[in-house]
Amino acid sequence: MSDYTHHDTGTGCFRCCFSFILTLGLTSLFMWLSLRTSNPILSIQDIYVPALNISRNSTDYHSIYIDLKFDNTNKDKGIYYDPINVTLHYLTNTSIPISNYTLKGFYQGHNKKARRKNWTEMNGVPWEEAVKVVDDGGLVVFRVDLTTVIRFKILLWKTKKHRLVVGTDFQVNNVGKKEQKKGTRLRSGSPEMFSGGFPVRLVLVVFSVLVLVFD
Structure with a gap:
């Protein structure tokens, strides 16, 4: 028993x-x-380069208008952005840095979208070459790269900071607009970062x- x-x-x-x-x-x-987190989705929503609008018949205005969209798809996690560095390159036949500016850091709530619209001066663009390309029916290629540091807010605490580096090429047509009508996503070559390694x-x-x- x-x-x-x-x-x-x-x-x-x-x-x-x-x-x-x-x-x-x-x-x-x-x-x-x-605790798992997803990096924000960044995209170019609109571009305008007046100097490449052949109907204006002038290349005197050397600025570019950029409309950037920040999309936090996390359902319950906010994102803190440090100051955001934006760099532009002219990529048609070569690679020339043409502009650099900084956006102020900000906090973005969960499931929120934000837009940052700016005019910025471009220097070093071979305008005669660029105008000839669009005048012949071609497309001028530029690139935008964005670098910042982000951290996530989960409930009452914040994750460690990690670097976010994304970028994309985009094409401009003979009216000075981005050829792709939909938003152009900025992508990273690095794998997505996750917090919550302990679990x-x-x-x-x-x-x-x-x-x-x-x-």
Whole structure:
């Protein structure tokens, strides 16, 4: 009879341990899903280069209008942006830096969108060459690169800062507008950053324990 009692006690202890480990694993998974973050989606919504509008018949105005969109798709996480550095290059047949300006840092709430619209002076553009390209029916290629540092606000705390570097090429036609009608997304060559590394490690530990229990 004592053998049965010992067996029942062992089974009860096993069930208790298993329930605890399972609960811990599910809690860890929930925490990881809650803390996981997605970088904001940045895109060019509008471009205007008056000097390339051939109907104006003038290249005297050397500025460019840029409408940038910041889209925070996180459902419950805000984003803090440090000052945002924007760099422009002329890419038709060569690569020439033509402009650089800085946007003021800001906070963006979850599921919020923001626009930053600016005129900025361009220097070094070979305007005769560029105008000839669009006059012949071609497209002038530019590039915009954006660099900043962001951190996420999750409930009452903030994540560590990490660097965000994105960019894209865009084409301008003979009316001085961006050829692509829809927004042009700025992309990064780096993988998406995630906060919540601790829950990920905890999930792995729990999984390892479960493997040992059932081994």
